[in-house]
Amino acid sequence: MxxxxxxxxxxxxxxxxxxxxxxxxxxxxxxxxxxxxxxxxxxxxxxxxxxxxxxxxxxxxxxxxxxxxxxxxxxxxxxxxxxxxxxxxxxxxxxxxxxxxxxxxxxxxxxxxxxxxxxxxxxxxxxxxxVAVPPGEVTPSSSDHFAVFTPYYRQWSQARWRAAVAAPRRVPVPDEVEGEPPRARGDISGVSPALPAGGESEGRKRVTAYWRKGLDAYDDTRDDLAADATSRLSAHLHFGTLSPVELVQRARRHGGPGAEALVRQLAWRDFHRQVLAARHDAARTDYRTKHDHWRTERTARADIEAWRQGRTGYPVIDAAMRQLRQEGWMHNRARLLTASFLTKTLYVDWRVGAAHFLQWLVDGDIANNQLNWQWVAGTGTDTRPGRVLNPVIQAKRHDPDGTYVRRWVPELVGVDAPAVHEPWKLPGLDRAALDYPDPIVDLSEGLDRFRRARDRQE
Known part of the structure; x- marks a missing residue:
């Protein structure tokens, strides 16, 4: 046999x-x-x-x-x-x-x-x-990988795609090979309380539900923090309980702006993998160094710990960091905001943030995590490495009525928008009763520190 x-x-x-x-x-x-x-x-x-x-x-x-x-x-x-x-x-x-x-x-x-x-x-x-398109399958004429997403996406979209294969009807297994029973979730300590369920069955149910109720609106709602309207398929893609090839093909058959926006996000996964496959050291070192003299655990311990615990005094940042610990997941827009705040407002080494995310994210993935952090820090593939996301402006834009903030920062439940995004400005605020910290940094001072640091290097 x-x-x-x-x-x-x-x-x-x-x-x-x-x-x-x-x-x-x-x-x-x-x-x-x-x-x-x-x-x-x-x-x-x-x-x-x-x-x-x-x-x-x-x-x-x-x-x-x-x-x-x-x-x-x-x-x-x-x-x-x-x-x-x-x-x-x-x-x-x-x-x-x-x-x-x-x-x-x-x-x-x-x-x-x-x-x-x-x-x-x-x-x-x-x-x-x-992956949908393996690293090296599409390359520019002058390099072994694409360093900018948009031209990569154009070629990725035209790549040859294999046909998705059906699940087998029968899988005969010889009796003589033995194994150990799969571990049970309940036997594992330190798990986020609201961690979602895993497995292919759960992943396929989630796809069916999202295709029916969320996909068409994805392009309009994916940055809405309170709506929680993203697909939440990232953990299933990380563990491979869903096929990226099958997802792209199903989305293209479905059609529409929402489906195309989702396909674009799947292309980002492949983009980061082809970067990392060509530059393995980008998991640890700057892809495009700015010669930053970052603050570190030794020089910014209190600020870093406030960021980790969701006690920075900036409600949208704190909401996102608390969601991370509670769910083992964070909204993509919130990932951008928290990463920008750490690296550019606090001027802390991106590796500190990347390590914390890898500790908690159920979809924690070396390629996506490290290279997204570098993108935000301005040491990666972003063509605008000096951009800084203002957490207050971003919160008012993507959480206008404060629902996301109040969901994760119960200290601010009684504060209405837009004041919920800047509670330190509330007249007659009883800070002791509120039990919410003052901002750990002034945004303008943080921005000035970052720009002066980058200017010195350039």
Missing amino acids: HVSVVLFTSDLRLHDHPPLRAALEAADAVVPLFVHDRAVEAAGFATPNRTAFLADCLTDLDASLRERGGRLVVRSGDLVREVCRVVTEADADEVHMAAAHSAFAGRREERLRRALEADGRRLFVHDAVT
Whole structure:
């Protein structure tokens, strides 16, 4: 009997899964395998929120496989060692997996390939599984990657697309390969109280609901903080419970400005991955350095802690930072505002903010997170690196009646808009009774500090 192994990583689904389809076509039976990689945990990526969401995903994947006569084999340890053990136990001929694009994943993939080939087995890596258009598939004539989004998007939109594949009806799994039971969310401590549920079933339900009630208005409502009208699909894309290829194709069939705006956001994911695939060091160092002498944990500890705790005295910033801890997620407009406030108003190193986001975001992703932070900090791909987002002006524009602020900052529930965005201006304000802090920085002073710092470098 010919057996193949399909290694699940950031592609925890059955719909539109080319590695699984290829493994089934190549063999009489398949071992669907997921490995809790100790190296991922040691690197700090297995945070409570992402571990809890992952637990949901694996439980759901196992249930879906059992509906098709199979099961998920879960192991823990060094990924290469555990895959090779499973290959030996199943006497498998080949392993199929999705391509990954980070430096860490690339090194791991190469280790696995060498180990399998040394034992006479083969590794097949499939592209366009965790992205819609793989890094390197569209490039400018003068470089190995695009450094500006708009020309990238034009070529990305014209790229050749593979057809989405249906979920298999049956997945036969050999009996002799054993695994451990998937972890339960309830066994994980430190999880955000309102963390959403994970898993392919949940992701597909969310897509169906959003296509019916939210997609058409997406272009008009995606920046409305109070409306909470974004798709909230980012965590499912991060864990691969949804296929970006399938989402783009479904959105294009649906049509309209809302669908096109969503497609554009999916293109941003691929844009950041092609940047990081070409410049692995951009996860840690400036993509386009401004030679900033940032404030750090040592020189700005009190300001940084106020930002983390949502106690800056700027209501929209504090609302966003509290939403992050409560839900493990933050509205995209709020991500821009909080990042701009930290890096440009407080002039704190973008890596401090990026690390905090990675600690809490369930969709925390090296490419998107680090490069979005650099975009806002002015060290990345933004063509206007000196732009500064004023939190008061932005709050009045994107939360005009203060609903978002009052949702997350209960100290201000009794304050009406527009005063809720500038409570320090309220006449006769009893600050002690309000229990809300004064602003930790004057916006004009923060702006002046940032501009003087950048001017010195330029």
